[in-house]
Amino acid sequence: MATTRKSYTPGDFELRVGRSATGLGLYADSPIPKGSCVIEYIGVEITKEQEEKSRSKYLFEINARKTIDGAPRWNKARYINHSCRANCEPNIHKGRVFIHAKRNIKPGEELNYDYGKNYFNQYLKDICGCAKCRPAKAAKAAAAAARVKKVVAKKKKTTRKSA
Numbered sequence: 030m031a032t033t034r035k036s037y038t039p040g041d042f043e044l045r046v047g048r049s050a051t052g053l054g055l056y057a058d059s060p061i062p063k064g065s066c067v068i069e070y071i072g073v074e075i076t077k078e079q080e081e082k083s084r085s086k087y088l089f090e091i092n093a094r095k096t097i098d099g100a101p102r103w104n105k106a107r108y109i110n111h112s113c114r115a116n117c118e119p120n121i122h123k124g125r126v127f128i129h130a131k132r133n134i135k136p137g138e139e140l141n142y143d144y145g146k147n148y149f150n151q152y153l154k155d156i157c158g159c160a161k162c163r164p165a166k167a168a169k170a171a172a173a174a175a176r177v178k179k180v181v182a183k184k185k186k187t188t189r190k191s192a
């Protein structure tokens with residue numbers, strides 16, 4: 030019988046931090062097939078009490094007792110922005126958070142997931158820059174990201190030629 034069990038080991042995908050509509054974002058530099066485990070959301074484990082005092086914007090609640098503060102820069106997943114029409118989704122597995130692709134993702138696409146209703150209502154309701162809420166702004170940012178990618182590709186070629 031075929032198994033459809035999700036993998037919780039991030040695949041070997043090339044991911045890049047780049048400019049997005051809302052500051053920085055995380056982009057796919059290689060194709061990511063639907064259902065793949067893209068990256069783990071890592072960070073420092075904190076308690077409920079610490080969470081209440083924390084001013085971090087990168088808190089991920091695992092359960093009633095445990096929250097991950099993903100603020101450290103070595104947590105590449107912290108660069109993934111919110112979207113109301115996301116191409117990824119977070120899944121909690123054995124007390125850890127993994128980001129999976131909801132659909133096939135092409136190189137150059139920005140990764141995003143839905144941060145959830147509470148976060149949205151608290152922080153994003155009036156300013157969400159995702160493709161669903163602000164199509165024009167999101168399209169402009171995607172075009173800018175594509176231009177940057179072209180320049181990088183050109184540079185790489187030149188370097189290779191002279192080497």
Ligand SMILES: [Zn+2]
Binds near residue numbers: 112158159161162163
């Ligand atoms: Zn939105």
